[in-house]
Amino acid sequence: MKTDVRLTSALTVLTFSLQLAAFADEIKHKFVATDESGQQLIYVDETNPGNDWTIPLPGNRDIQLSTEGTVLVSIPSGYREYSLKDGKLIKEMKAEIQVTSIVRLKNGNTLLAGDKGIVELDKDGKTVSFRRQDMGGCFRLLRVTGNGNFLYTSGQTTITEMTPEGKEIRTLDLSTLTPESRKPYFAEELPDGKFLIATGYGATLLVLDKDWKLITSYGGKGGTGGITPYFFADAQQLANGNVVVAHWSGHARKDSEKAAQAIEFDKSGRIVWSWHDSSRAGSLHGIEIIE
16 A cells, blocks of 8 residues: 555654643743844743743843853843843943853853953953954854953854963864855853853754764754754753753844744754744843753
């Protein structure tokens, strides 16, 4: 008996949809995210939507949770810090460069980075250090490794590690691992010494060992679990080993209608959670799950 291909395809899509719906019922998150096309910061509580809030921003890119119940978000002139409870503005600090990335250090100081250099501010917003440096075209996010080095994405396909003094330690061309990689967005050392990388238009998350050798990957341009990825931006590894990524799908506000705005993969690479609310937000490029 010949199988109807259209019927088989329809059943496959239906099965996936039911599986994804089941996952959505099982997993609910609280998170904050930067909405690029909507120019806003959003707080989402899936367990209690009455707690949600939205704050307009004058441009944004990077986001980080503090240990004090606040969220930091970069704006072109510096950064802002908001209360997670109600979105109240706690402080706004200015920098000497145009800012695209923010890192709160363990001593309470804050690193602000852009394509023209890196500034360190103390708790009162005073400049501790300022190093002018060409961070390369398409500079996106800066992170600090366990040994205090700087790790960042720039160029069309490159991640770089350098000392705080600006000495380059190593670089990696991500296209050697994922040919579709272009304008990588995020690179961070994980607590276990591995590295999590978002390849931008490669729409892939890579996990590398300490020597930057590929261990595993999530997503990919071919499509996965009923979602066809477009651009993977900021990412986060959760306590259970799952990884969440902000899925950016275009600069236009309506581009958020194209696909899920946030995706969670389990350790096997399955999509176990996604968030999609195009009426609430545009394309996300920063996300922090609140655990």
